[in-house]
Amino acid sequence: MTIKDTPEEWEIRATETPFVGNKTSVRTDDVVMPDGHVARRDYQVHPGSVAVLALDDAGRVLVLRQYRHPVRHKLWEIPAGLLDVPGENPLHAAQRELYEEAHVKAEDWRVLTDVYTTPGGCDEAVRIFLARDLSEADGERFEVEHEEADMELARVTLAELVRGVLAGGLHNNCLVVGVLSLVAAQNGDGLDALRPAEAPWPARPFEA
Structure with missing residues (x-):
């Protein structure tokens, strides 16, 4: 049996949107x-997100530390953001987020993994990309605001991130899934066997 x-x-008998x-x-x-x-189910409707695990030539991952009010924590994360426009190409959104949050560009892009973050209570779908061959982006830095104004950037070895995840010290969904998926890919068929950056994404269909 294929696990997929x-x-x-x-069937939905009735629907309403009590909060927008x-x-x-x-x-x-x-x-x-x-x-x-008939059971009533409440859930958050979400536009979808992208995240970027940016891996440099030294084997370090670009991470950022940001305050997240709902959980009252500063979390180490990988660059990520919303799909701002319905049908937006997720690769373009990921490239934008990497530029805006880290002022970095990448020449090699692959799909690392696709996840539903909390399918029991939210329809958010996230595509996590692997970005390699990194360099400083051209032009001025993106002007940040709100929580991002306090953001810290770092480059951390993959081994240190894995230890942090397994020790319970790192909790961000995209960072945890991305880091462990990267290790699995490295120990499996290799990073070049990952799906191409423009691979179909049924959860959030897009125009190439």
Whole structure:
């Protein structure tokens, strides 16, 4: 048997949107269960995100430290951001985020992994890219604001990040998934066997 997620949609008897925010909203659906009962499910509707695991020639990962108010922590993360426009090409969004948050560009891009962050309560889908052959971006730095104004940047070895993840010291979803996926790829078929940067993404279809 092939272990693979499959699309499926159960009958929805009623739906409403009790909250609409700046970037996300909350939806309530009355869903018909397999036993015939109707259950109410509340979940966050999210535009989707991209994240970038940027790996330099010395084997270090570009990480940033940022305050995250919902969890009351400063978290070490990899560059990431929302898909600002429906149907936006995720590669273009990832290149933008790497430039804006780290003032870095990359010549080699691959898809590292695709995940649903919290499928029990949110429809957010994230595509995590691997970016290599890094260099300083041209032009002036992007002007940051809000939480990003306090952001710290660092380059950390992959081994140190793995130790931090397994010791329970690093918690950001994209960093954890990205780092462990990178190690798995290195120990498997190799980084050049990863999917191309423009690989289809059914969770968030886009124009090439």
